[in-house]
Amino acid sequence: MLKRLSSACLRSSFSHLSPRAPASSCYAGEKSTLGRFFRSLRDSNPRILVSGRRVFYCSEAGDGSDAADAKDAVAKAEGENAAEEVGSKFSSAIVPTNPKPEDYLSVLALPLTHRPLFPGFYMPILVKDPKLLAALVECRRRQAPYCGAFLLKDEPGSDSGVTSGSEPDKNVTELKGLELFKRLHEVGTLAQISSIQGDQVILIGHRRLRITEMDSEDPLTVKVDHLKDKPYDKEDDVIKATAFEVISTLRDVLKTSSLWRDHAQTYTQHIGEFNYPRVADFGAAISGANKLHCQQVLEELDVYKRLKLTLELVKKEMEISKIQESIAKAIEEKISGEQRRYLLMEQLKAIKKELGLETDDKTALSAKFRERIEPNREKCPPHVLQVIDEELAKLQLLEASSSEFNVTRNYLDWLTALPWGNYSDENFDVHNAQKILDEDHYGLTDVKDRILEFIAVGKLRGISQGKIICLSGPPGVGKTSIGRSIARALNRKFYRFSVGGLSDVAEIKGHRRTYIGAMPGKMVQCLKNVGTANPLVLIDEIDKLGRGHAGDPASALLELLDPEQNANFLDHYLDVPIDLSKVLFVCTANVVEMIPNPLLDRMEVIAIAGYITDEKMHIARDYLEKTTRESCGIKPELVEVTEAALRDLVENYCREAGVRNLQKHIEKIYRKIALQLVRQGVSNEPSPSAAAKDVVVEASSEKFLEEPTESFAEEQKASTVESEEAISQEVSETPGDNPVKTLSKDEVVKIDNEEIVADIIQETEVNTKVEKILVDVSNLSDFVGKPVFHAERIYDRTPIGVVMGLAWTAMGGSTLYIETTQVEQGEGKGALHLTGQLGDVMKESAQIAHTVARAILSEKEPENPYFANSKVHLHVPAGATPKDGPSAGCTMITSLLSLSMNRPVKKDLAMTGEVTLTGRILPIGGVKEKTIAARRSGVKTIIFPSANRRDFDELAPNVKEGLDVHFVDNYNQILDLAFKNEHEAEAGK
Numbered sequence: 001m002l003k004r005l006s007s008a009c010l011r012s013s014f015s016h017l018s019p020r021a022p023a024s025s026c027y028a029g030e031k032s033t034l035g036r037f038f039r040s041l042r043d044s045n046p047r048i049l050v051s052g053r054r055v056f057y058c059s060e061a062g063d064g065s066d067a068a069d070a071k072d073a074v075a076k077a078e079g080e081n082a083a084e085e086v087g088s089k090f091s092s093a094i095v096p097t098n099p100k101p102e103d104y105l106s107v108l109a110l111p112l113t114h115r116p117l118f119p120g121f122y123m124p125i126l127v128k129d130p131k132l133l134a135a136l137v138e139c140r141r142r143q144a145p146y147c148g149a150f151l152l153k154d155e156p157g158s159d160s161g162v163t164s165g166s167e168p169d170k171n172v173t174e175l176k177g178l179e180l181f182k183r184l185h186e187v188g189t190l191a192q193i194s195s196i197q198g199d200q201v202i203l204i205g206h207r208r209l210r211i212t213e214m215d216s217e218d219p220l221t222v223k224v225d226h227l228k229d230k231p232y233d234k235e236d237d238v239i240k241a242t243a244f245e246v247i248s249t250l251r252d253v254l255k256t257s258s259l260w261r262d263h264a265q266t267y268t269q270h271i272g273e274f275n276y277p278r279v280a281d282f283g284a285a286i287s288g289a290n291k292l293h294c295q296q297v298l299e300e301l302d303v304y305k306r307l308k309l310t311l312e313l314v315k316k317e318m319e320i321s322k323i324q325e326s327i328a329k330a331i332e333e334k335i336s337g338e339q340r341r342y343l344l345m346e347q348l349k350a351i352k353k354e355l356g357l358e359t360d361d362k363t364a365l366s367a368k369f370r371e372r373i374e375p376n377r378e379k380c381p382p383h384v385l386q387v388i389d390e391e392l393a394k395l396q397l398l399e400a401s402s403s404e405f406n407v408t409r410n411y412l413d414w415l416t417a418l419p420w421g422n423y424s425d426e427n428f429d430v431h432n433a434q435k436i437l438d439e440d441h442y443g444l445t446d447v448k449d450r451i452l453e454f455i456a457v458g459k460l461r462g463i464s465q466g467k468i469i470c471l472s473g474p475p476g477v478g479k480t481s482i483g484r485s486i487a488r489a490l491n492r493k494f495y496r497f498s499v500g501g502l503s504d505v506a507e508i509k510g511h512r513r514t515y516i517g518a519m520p521g522k523m524v525q526c527l528k529n530v531g532t533a534n535p536l537v538l539i540d541e542i543d544k545l546g547r548g549h550a551g552d553p554a555s556a557l558l559e560l561l562d563p564e565q566n567a568n569f570l571d572h573y574l575d576v577p578i579d580l581s582k583v584l585f586v587c588t589a590n591v592v593e594m595i596p597n598p599l600l601d602r603m604e605v606i607a608i609a610g611y612i613t614d615e616k617m618h619i620a621r622d623y624l625e626k627t628t629r630e631s632c633g634i635k636p637e638l639v640e641v642t643e644a645a646l647r648d649l650v651e652n653y654c655r656e657a658g659v660r661n662l663q664k665h666i667e668k669i670y671r672k673i674a675l676q677l678v679r680q681g682v683s684n685e686p687s688p689s690a691a692a693k694d695v696v697v698e699a700s701s702e703k704f705l706e707e708p709t710e711s712f713a714e715e716q717k718a719s720t721v722e723s724e725e726a727i728s729q730e731v732s733e734t735p736g737d738n739p740v741k742t743l744s745k746d747e748v749v750k751i752d753n754e755e756i757v758a759d760i761i762q763e764t765e766v767n768t769k770v771e772k773i774l775v776d777v778s779n780l781s782d783f784v785g786k787p788v789f790h791a792e793r794i795y796d797r798t799p800i801g802v803v804m805g806l807a808w809t810a811m812g813g814s815t816l817y818i819e820t821t822q823v824e825q826g827e828g829k830g831a832l833h834l835t836g837q838l839g840d841v842m843k844e845s846a847q848i849a850h851t852v853a854r855a856i857l858s859e860k861e862p863e864n865p866y867f868a869n870s871k872v873h874l875h876v877p878a879g880a881t882p883k884d885g886p887s888a889g890c891t892m893i894t895s896l897l898s899l900s901m902n903r904p905v906k907k908d909l910a911m912t913g914e915v916t917l918t919g920r921i922l923p924i925g926g927v928k929e930k931t932i933a934a935r936r937s938g939v940k941t942i943i944f945p946s947a948n949r950r951d952f953d954e955l956a957p958n959v960k961e962g963l964d965v966h967f968v969d970n971y972n973q974i975l976d977l978a979f980k981n982e983h984e985a986e987a988g989k
């Protein structure tokens with residue numbers, strides 16, 4: 001409680017108690033306080049201490065002298081005036097009228113919740129019980145202002161006594177009579193009621209009391225015995241030493257704890273005479289010890305023991321104050337460090353500003369934006385300049401910490417970062433472009449021609465207009481990489497973004513600026529990124545565009561791509577029209593049919609069908625192998641992949657339309673080769689011996705530089721000889737029979753050191769015997785494993801009822817079989833059963849085929865009732881792959897006829913074509929893919945619809961080479977081709 005009392009509170013209390021003593025006098029410095037303290041201890045005999053005009057009163061001197069004696073002493077010491085003053089002070093603090101304190105044998109019991117009251121000390125308490133308060137007021141009025149102050153015991157079961165300063169009992173005021181009596185500690189203090197203000201009562205402790213019995217209940221009055229300290233020898237050394245130790249510890253604590261200083265100052269002015277018992281009480285009273293420990297001190301009547309108890313308390317306090325000091329110091333250091341930094345930063349800012357090195361944030365920002373736009377001011381459209389100027393003006397008016405400031409700053413950042421009117425110089429040199437395109441890609445003549453045409457038009461017009469080219473084809477045919485190559489050929493910057501799965505329009509058109517974290521769309525990001533207004537933008541996977549709830553991205557792309565609209569493309573974030581008409585857009589797709597129609601309508605589709613074996617061989621040899629070898633860091637002379645191995649790889653391992661899988665296999669081969677080479681000890685880094693030689697040269701040449709002495713030649717000679725020795729040592733240490741060039745001393749001196757070492761390194765490298773790694777058909781499986789099994793060609797010679805068809809998928813073309821077999825036969829049992837995950841169109845196509853086959857059979861063999869009486873099962877392997885489309889119509893008819901006529905079809909024959917009910921053959925798509933797939937499967941004869949002749953004729957000669965292709969209008973023609981046996985065929989020829 002004492003500790004918790006603020007010094008201000010105490011000050012006010014004391015100034016009230018001793019009105020004549022100036023408040024400031026209570027706050028003398030620490031030195032004077034301790035000085036008085038020591039003096040009072042040294043001069044412990046006089047009971048009244050006179051210090052200047054200040055008088056300290058000891059309420060209960062060790063020998064029981066009273067206040068009247070004190071008054072006399074003061075009168076003697078200071079004369080009348082001083083006596084008067086003391087008297088007036090006494091009248092306001094303790095009223096020494098009859099009866100004397102020791103006459104009080106029955107007193108009002110005042111419960112103290114926090115700490116006991118020590119004799120000679122003040123304690124303000126709050127009395128909430130109105131009856132008790134009235135009784136106290138009455139006591140004062142009756143000139144008998146004494147009561148007993150007793151510490152309240154903790155409620156049984158609570159542990160609040162263990163920790164000092166714990167929450168006081170909430171219901172102390174509710175304790176009355178016997179209940180209260182039982183809760184009081186037996187030993188307490190006779191307290192003078194100094195003043196009562198409202199419910200605040202100020203007590204001054206006088207002497208120790210012990211309760212003997214309860215006198216009356218409400219308010220509680222108790223009968224008491226007055227206690228005296230046990231007699232002790234004032235000259236006893238042990239007591240003296242203990243007392244001094246208490247004092248010295250107190251002094252140490254006072255040094256560190258300002259809180260204690262306040263307490264000490266306050267009490268030393270009012271405590272009066274210091275003797276040993278009083279020192280003990282003083283230490284306990286001002287310590288922050290737990291109330292039970294303080295009560296122990298109060299109850300102890302043996303002075304030595306009391307001193308010892310107090311010493312324990314103050315020592316503990318010392319430790320606490322040390323910890324407090326270290327905590328305070330650490331925190332202070334931290335805070336002062338931060339403050340110092342802040343202060344220095346502020347100073348730095350001010351200095352920079354003063355020197356004109358840095359302006360404030362806003363001005364610096366504005367200057368930065370202006371600087372950015374200045375070089376482009378002429379090229380920048382006026383409406384954009386106007387917006388920039390307006391925003392810059394707005395920025396100056398905004399508070400730097402406001403959110404709008406940030407929005408404006410970000411906006412300006414984007415606006416000024418765009419390459420307004422900044423175009424890269426285009427390459428209109430067709431030959432150069434052709435060279436670049438050929439450098440990067442084999443074949444792809446359609447794409448390359450289209451790009452060259454584009455350049456030619458640009459050259460004639462003087463400017464090139466943005467166009468949308470769409471490259472469609474199976475994966476891995478080089479759509480994305482040719483895009484990059486086109487950009488290089490045109491000398492435009494390249495930017496690629498994929499719209500696969502994109503469903504948010506904001507990705508393309510940006511968010512409105514008002515949203516938190518708003519960003520411009522992909523196109524604006526692209527322009528900022530590339531820094532030119534005419535880049536080549538590759539929009540990948542346009543056929544996989546998502547469809548989201550937040551608008552339709554396809555429509556947003558339309559605005560972006562359409563040359564009619566994109567001259568004024570409006571991004572939501574930027575909110576100023578951007579001219580995208582100079583941008584060249586290249587889109588890629590696997591399936592053109594999946595591209596939204598309005599988009600497709602604006603594109604120029606170039607189909608890349610896939611590669612045949614020869615093309616793949618070229619690509620592998622001239623492009624993939626080269627780049628992979630370089631990326632693996634392998635020198636060409638160290639490895640050889642034979643033609644046969646490469647062909648084996650292409651035909652048996654990588655049979656897909658594109659070359660991505662082939663690329664992966666080649667990478668696999670080269671990775672393994674790299675490992676083998678490293679194991680053999682070949683690396684591109686200099687060998688350790690070469691490194692050692694480097695060191696020798698470095699050391700010697702440094703020496704030459706540092707010490708250009710007269711005897712330079714000799715030194716050079718000497719050091720070179722050294723290096724020569726080192727070199728021959730190194731080289732001779734290398735294993736094997738490498739010929740080592742031994743240099744004579746004269747030679748060495750003549751030639752520059754570096755040259756020698758370079759020569760030797762080169763020679764050792766050349767002479768290092770590295771076995772060239774050969775990848776052949778025989779060891780190909782060591783590098784890429786066994787060839788994967790391809791089920792594409794199931795039959796070497798198709799049995800009856802089985803015919804090979806040609807199909808088109810997003811992965812390229814492929815061959816497939818149509819199989820039919822008879823399930824059962826009987827009068828009128830004719831039916832068709834279909835399996836093989838066929839789509840609706842294919843099912844219908846099968847029904848048509850059944851009908852047409854029946855019609856043809858009845859025409860060819862009128863007496864054959866096969867279809868009328870047989871249930872036929874038609875299956876298209878592989879059963880797990882969904883299939884659809886009408887192009888297998890003619891294959892199905894052929895298969896059904898083969899079954900019904902019990903004749904196999906011609907060997908190595910494949911066909912494709914939609915059939916009508918009347919037997920006419922309609923055109924199909926994917927001629928190139930299908931032809932390539934047929935070649936892959938070893939087909940010799942292909943039947944295509946006549947309408948596809950043009951498509952076939954356009955194919956490269958190497959694709960067509962060696963194929964016997966027939967074009968048909970009517971199914972009857974197929975019948976002739978398919979079932980003509982070999983002899984007939986040869987006779988026909």
Ligand SMILES: Nc1ncnc2c1ncn2[C@@H]1O[C@H](COP(=O)(O)OP(=O)(O)OP(=O)(O)O)[C@@H](O)[C@H]1O
Nearest residue numbers: 440441442474475476477478479480481619623659
């Ligand atoms: N004609 C070619 N000449 C040289 N390299 C080629 C050729 N075609 C493809 N490549 C190489 O094949 C790899 C795969 O090509 P790319 O990634 O461009 O395929 P893609 O058609 O875009 O596939 P996807 O549709 O899956 O995106 C690239 O490393 C590319 O260089």
